[in-house]
């Protein structure tokens with residue numbers, strides 16, 4: 035047993051992996067000189083193995099990715115899209131059980147303070163690789179998965195070390211203010227929103243001005259057209275599934291199809307604890323802005339199913355500071371939601387006749403069941419026991435998948451299977 039401190043607390047964990055965590059962690063002297071930022075210094079002495087009972091640091095996530103790459107060399111491929119402004123690698127993994135599959139692309143933690151997103155998506159990744167549940171296995175192996183657990187690496191590290199509620203990147207935006215809202219910097223209808231460099235939603239000096247976004251664009255451009263069929267930007271804490279558009283309340287051409295998938299996600303997610311997600315177009319459910327990733331993915335890259343998924347929050351003042359015991363139930367729900375989503379995409383055809391329905395009216399119940407909270411402690415404890423016993427019982431719950439309808443069932447159109 036190893037004992038170590040984290041944020042003024044002491045933890046006792048069964049640490050099988052204790053490594054020095056200096057790898058890829060640059061120092062930055064604030065001068066703006068890129069030559070100063072590649073010094074390698076130990077910044078955190080130990081890493082903890084992920085168990086979804088705490089919020090991992092970037093280093094811990096990267097160490098975990100390395101373990102997966104080592105353990106599954108024929109299935110998991112590591113990649114990086116380049117370095118952030120402060121010089122950190124922006125890393126991801128591709129999970130592919132068979133060649134020639136279509137793909138889902140997931141970017142997470144583009145907003146630094148939304149820690150639940152990287153925690154939840156790493157849980158999904160774990161299940162894709164380790165679960166024996168039939169529904170999970172079918173989902174995992176029916177398409178390729180590109181996952182970048184932390185896109186805004188500089189902001190994420192800053193939110194861990196200095197300012198918990200930091201949202202933006204860390205490149206100086208003016209003499210007084212740092213950071214760009216990276217989810218306002220994509221190259222579709224950029225520039226119709228916040229131009230104040232000190233705003234938390236500053237869009238940058240021009241489209242794709244930020245290295246994190248430019249390199250993400252270049253990486254996605256390197257994947258052959260037509261391979262990526264689903265794009266997900268993972269956020270918190272509005273508890274909803276959002277389709278394009280974000281700049282207008284008018285609905286996109288494929289709104290019906292995307293809502294069919296969004297509703298399948300929300301329905302499957304609700305099965306476990308009764309949690310209800312809103313769903314609808316971004317501008318209709320939340321607010322209007324431009325330069326976001328899902329509109330870019332849909333409009334510029336032609337990816338037919340493009341979502342923002344907003345995970346839940348808690349409280350009004352600190353809705354991004356979810357208690358750690360909520361990581362696991364929210365992550366399990368996300369996995370359930372993905373099962374419903376992928377099932378729906380398989381059923382969906384763009385020549386299909388999905389009926390136009392107002393999903394807001396059906397999915398708008400915006401509350402969690404009492405059982406959700408009551409189960410938190412139990413589930414976290416059970417999961418840790420299962421994890422330590424190297425068993426994999428989480429996910430055995432069978433999710434009722436989306437009911438097939440004659441109108442919507444046009445199989446193979448997306449050629450996901």
Ligand SMILES: [Zn+2]
Pocket residue numbers: 145148268269270
């Ligand atoms: Zn966000």
